[in-house]
Amino acid sequence: MSTSIKTVKTSGRPARALALLAIILLGLVGTALLQGASSVKLGLDLRGGTSVTLQPRASNDSNKITSAAIDQAVTIIRQRVNSLGVAESEVTAQGSGTNRQIVISVPGDSGRRVVDLVGQTAELRFRQVLAEASGVGASAADTATPSAGVTPELNAKFAALDCSKLENQQGTGADSPAETIVACARTGAYKYILAPAEVLGQQVSKASAGIDQQGSAGWYVSLTFNGQGTSAFGALTSRVTTLASPLNQVAIVLDGLVVSAPSINEAIPSGNAQITGSFTQTEAEDLANVLKYGALPLAFDRGEVQQVSPTLGSDQLDAGLLAGALGLILVVIFSVLYYRALGLVTVGSLVVASLLVYLLFLVLGAAIGFTLTLAGIAGAIVAIGITADSFIVFFERVRDEAREGRSLRSAVDLGWLRARHTIIVADMVSILAAVLLYFFAVGGVRGFAFTLGLTTLVDLIVVFIFTKPLVTLISRINFFASGHPLSGFSPKSVGLKSANTSIPTTTVEA
Numbered sequence: 001m002s003t004s005i006k007t008v009k010t011s012g013r014p015a016r017a018l019a020l021l022a023i024i025l026l027g028l029v030g031t032a033l034l035q036g037a038s039s040v041k042l043g044l045d046l047r048g049g050t051s052v053t054l055q056p057r058a059s060n061d062s063n064k065i066t067s068a069a070i071d072q073a074v075t076i077i078r079q080r081v082n083s084l085g086v087a088e089s090e091v092t093a094q095g096s097g098t099n100r101q102i103v104i105s106v107p108g109d110s111g112r113r114v115v116d117l118v119g120q121t122a123e124l125r126f127r128q129v130l131a132e133a134s135g136v137g138a139s140a141a142d143t144a145t146p147s148a149g150v151t152p153e154l155n156a157k158f159a160a161l162d163c164s165k166l167e168n169q170q171g172t173g174a175d176s177p178a179e180t181i182v183a184c185a186r187t188g189a190y191k192y193i194l195a196p197a198e199v200l201g202q203q204v205s206k207a208s209a210g211i212d213q214q215g216s217a218g219w220y221v222s223l224t225f226n227g228q229g230t231s232a233f234g235a236l237t238s239r240v241t242t243l244a245s246p247l248n249q250v251a252i253v254l255d256g257l258v259v260s261a262p263s264i265n266e267a268i269p270s271g272n273a274q275i276t277g278s279f280t281q282t283e284a285e286d287l288a289n290v291l292k293y294g295a296l297p298l299a300f301d302r303g304e305v306q307q308v309s310p311t312l313g314s315d316q317l318d319a320g321l322l323a324g325a326l327g328l329i330l331v332v333i334f335s336v337l338y339y340r341a342l343g344l345v346t347v348g349s350l351v352v353a354s355l356l357v358y359l360l361f362l363v364l365g366a367a368i369g370f371t372l373t374l375a376g377i378a379g380a381i382v383a384i385g386i387t388a389d390s391f392i393v394f395f396e397r398v399r400d401e402a403r404e405g406r407s408l409r410s411a412v413d414l415g416w417l418r419a420r421h422t423i424i425v426a427d428m429v430s431i432l433a434a435v436l437l438y439f440f441a442v443g444g445v446r447g448f449a450f451t452l453g454l455t456t457l458v459d460l461i462v463v464f465i466f467t468k469p470l471v472t473l474i475s476r477i478n479f480f481a482s483g484h485p486l487s488g489f490s491p492k493s494v495g496l497k498s499a500n501t502s503i504p505t506t507t508v509e510a
Contacts (some may be wrong), residue, residue, distance in 0.1 A: 014468075014469030014470070014472040014473050015469070017464070017465040017466070017468070017469040018465070018466065018469050018470070020465050021352070021461075021465045021466050024356075024461075024465075025355065025356070025359070028356070028359035028360065028362075028363055029359060031363050032359060032362040032363055032366070035362075035363065035366035035367070036366070037362040037363060037365055037366040038362075039362075040358070040361045040362060040365060040372050041107070041361075041365040041369070041370065041371040041372065042107065042317070042371060042372055042373075043107050043371040043372060043373030043374075043376070043447065044089070044090060044105055044106070044107040044371075044373070045316075045373050045374050045375075046316070046317045046372070046373060046374060047107055047371075048107070048307065048309045049105060049106050049107040049307070050105070050106050050305060050306070050307060051103065051104065051105040051106075051305075051306050051307075052103075052104050052302060052303060052305045052306070053101050053102070053103050053302075053303035054101060054102040054103075054104065054300040054301070054302055054303070055101055055300060055301045055302075055303060056069070056070060056073070056100070056101070056102070056298040056299070056300055057298065057299050057300070057301060065298060067100065069297040069298050070093050070100050070102065070298070071093065072296075072297050073102060073296045073297055073298055073300075074091055074092070074093050074102055076293050076294060076296055077091050077102065077104065077296070078091040079293045080289055080290055080293055081104070081106070089104070089105065089106045089107065090103070090104070090105040091103075091104050102300070107371050122201065122254065122255065122290040122291055122294070122296060123175070123201060123253075123254070123255055123256070124200065124201030124204065124252070124253070124254055124291060125175065125177055125197035125199070125200060125201070125252075125253040125254075126197060126198060126199035126200075126233065126236060126250055126251070126252060126253070127181075127194035127195050127196065127197050127198070127250070127251045127253055128194070128195040128198070128236065128240055128247065128249070128250060128251070129192055129193075129194060129195075129246045129247065129249035129250070129251050129261050130150055130180070130192075130193040130194060130195055130246070130247065131150070131158060131192065131193035131246065132190055132191075132192050132246040132249070132261070133158070133190070133191055134189070134190065134191070135161075135162070135163025135164060135184055135185060135188050135189050135190045135191040136162070136163070136164045136188070136189070137162055137164065150180065150193060154180060154182065154193060155193075157182050158182045158191065158193050161182055161184065161191050163184035163185065163188040163189070163190070163191045164188050165188075168184050168188070169184060169186065169187075169188045169257070170257075175253065175256045177196060177197035177200060178196050178197075179196060180193065180194065180195055180196060181193075181194050181256075182194070183251075183253060183256055183257060183258050184257060184258065185257065185258045185259075185261075186254075186257040186258065186259055186277070187278075190258070190261075192246075192251055192258055192261065194251050194253065194258075197253070198232055198233075198235070198236045199225070199229055199232045199233045199236060200229075201291060201294065202294060203225050203226055203228055203229025203232065204223050204224070204225060204226075204229060204291055205224050205225060205226045205229075206222075206223070206224040206292070207221060207222070207223055207224075207287075207288040207289075207291040207292045208221070208222050208288050208292075209221055209222075209279075209281070209284035209285040209287070209288040210222050210284075211281070211284075218276075218278060218279060219279040219280060219281050219283070219284035220274045220275060220276045220279065220284060221274065221275040221279070221284050221287050221288045221291070222272065222273075222274050222288075223272065223273045223274070223275065223291070224271060224272055225271040225272070225273070226271075227271075229271065230269070230270070230271030233268060233271065233273065234267060234268060234269035234270075234271070236250060237250065237264045237266075237267045237268040237269075238267035238269070240264050241264050241265060241266055241267060245263065246261075248263050248264055248265075249261045249262065249263050249264070250262065250264055252275050254287070255299075259275055259277045259287075260275060260276050260277040262276070275287070316374055317374070317377075320374050320377040320378070320381075321377070323377075323381060324377060324380060324381045324384070327381050327384045327385075328350060328354075328384060331346070331350065331384060331385075331388045332346065332347050332350070334388075335347065335388075335391070339395060339488040339493075340485075340486045340487060340488040340493065341479070341480070341484075341486055341487050341488055342395060342471075342474075342480070342487065342488030342489065343488065345391070345467060345470055345471055345474070346388070346391045348466070348470065349387070349391060349462050349463070349466055349467045349470075350384075350387065352462050352466050353387055353455075353458050353459060353462045356458045356461065356462065357380065357454070357455055357458055360454060360458070370450070371447075372447075372451070373447040375445065375447040375448040375451075376447040376448060376450065376451035377451070378448055378451075379434075379447070379448040379449065379450070379451030379452035379455065380451050380452075380455050382452055383430075383451075383452055383455030383456055383458075383459065386426070386427065386430055386455075386456055386459055387455075387459040387462070387463075389426060390423045390426070390427070390459055390463045390467075391463075391467065393419050393422050393423055393426075394415065394416065394419040394420075394423065394463070394467065394468070394471070395488075396419075397415035397416070397418050397419035398411050398412050398415035398416075398419075398471070399411075399415075399489070399493070399494050399495065400415065401414045401415045401418075402489060402494045403494050403495050407481070408475045408480060408481045408483075408489055409472075409475045409476065409481070411475075412471050412472055412475045413472070416468055416471075420464075420468075423460070423463055424460070427456050427457075427459055427460050430452065430453075430456045431453050431456050431457060433449075433452075434449045434450070434452040434453030434456065435449070435453060436449075437449035437452075438450055438453065
């Protein structure tokens with residue numbers, strides 16, 4: 001009874017897989033060039049950044065300083081920062097009881113804009129205008145036509161208000177929605193007496209920035225109200241349309257300042273509104289972001305904004321990079337000593353994986369604000385071991401098949417069929433762990449999880465469209481197929497019982 005070895009159909013087109021890899025690399029390089037990304041963004045622990053302390057104060061009697069209110073403010077501020085794509089920022093509450101403060105630290109030199117944004121209370125009100133006058137200077141002639149809610153005391157306050165003064169152009173968020181108030185325009189050009197608020201920011205369900213492509217309104221913020229807000233806004237706009245100016249105006253008030261006060265020519269029952277006011281793109285996007293996540297439950301007095309030095313510094317960065325380089329070198333040495341020439345495939349795969357990861361760091365840094373921290377470097381170092389495991393599983397499967405007497409080309413294809421399931425399962429377990437860590441952890445652990453997941457995903461890509469096609473190509477080279485002592489597929493390396501037994505160079509069909 002004779003034995004036979006079945007032919008294994010080669011999975012052929014390694015050139016196509018390598019071409020796909022080249023396209024991916026070129027695409028990432030092109031994207032990075034278009035973004036102007038030339039270096040990896042470093043996180044707060046490695047680069048330093050901007051830090052500010054916010055001291056809470058109650059905006060009115062109903063919003064008292066409590067631990068719950070501060071915790072809610074931390075959550076909202078963190079959402080605002082994340083919506084801008086600022087990664088690895090830190091928003092924490094420090095202190096105890098009502099003496100707690102909120103500390104915001106943002107990596108890089110552009111943190112000042114973020115700090116200015118997140119401290120806004122974002123108390124949005126829609127109020128009917130009862131009186132309007134120039135905001136420059138104070139004059140006894142600035143009084144309102146007698147109407148409901150306008151008291152002599154309020155008229156006197158309105159007359160004395162000088163909006164050209166800088167302190168009167170600062171949003172306070174202290175206006176009570178149930179009271180008639182006096183307020184300045186955010187530019188200081190006008191001052192107003194405003195009726196009690198009829199539509200509140202909490203009734204806004206969506207907010208987004210846009211630009212007027214046809215007219216000259218420039219950038220604006222588009223609002224969509226919930227059901228209650230739609231009814232209230234429709235009733236307000238319907239009631240004022242027939243009134244004389246300025247009573248037909250509805251002021252949009254943010255943190256106690258009038259952003260705009262347009263005249264209402266017809267009722268707006270659709271539940272949609274636009275806020276205009278000579279916004280720049282950044283101002284419109286920032287306003288939409290703060291409105292999207294709701295108002296802070298407290299107003300804040302902002303402390304001094306400071307540039308902070310790195311908490312770990314360049315020494316720790318150098319140490320982390322050195323650890324990663326040593327890990328790579330040890331993997332390379334092991335691969336070359338154990339797998340001989342085949343180990344060069346490992347070297348090439350690690351080089352390609354490193355290049356992919358570096359390009360992804362550049363692109364993601366520009367696209368979503370990804371920043372690399374020391375914890376992220378640790379995640380990348382851990383991924384080196386995961387990548388090495390994938391190569392070892394594949395190579396040992398190929399050797400197993402060669403040990404059974406198959407030709408190298410057949411051993412590569414059959415070994416891959418049996419190894420890829422193990423590789424996918426192992427990598428998916430790591431990715432799943434990274435996803436869980438990312439969503440259930442905070443701070444530096446999230447940076448570790450993100451980098452670990454990203455580099456593990458890169459491992460899958462490299463193994464499938466570089467390592468496997470490259471091994472398929474070298475299996476057709478006589479140096480490897482003949483079992484040369486330095487190839488990594490010699491009878492001794494494969495583990496054949498007799499060193500005189502060679503690996504078949506052709507496949508015998510059944």
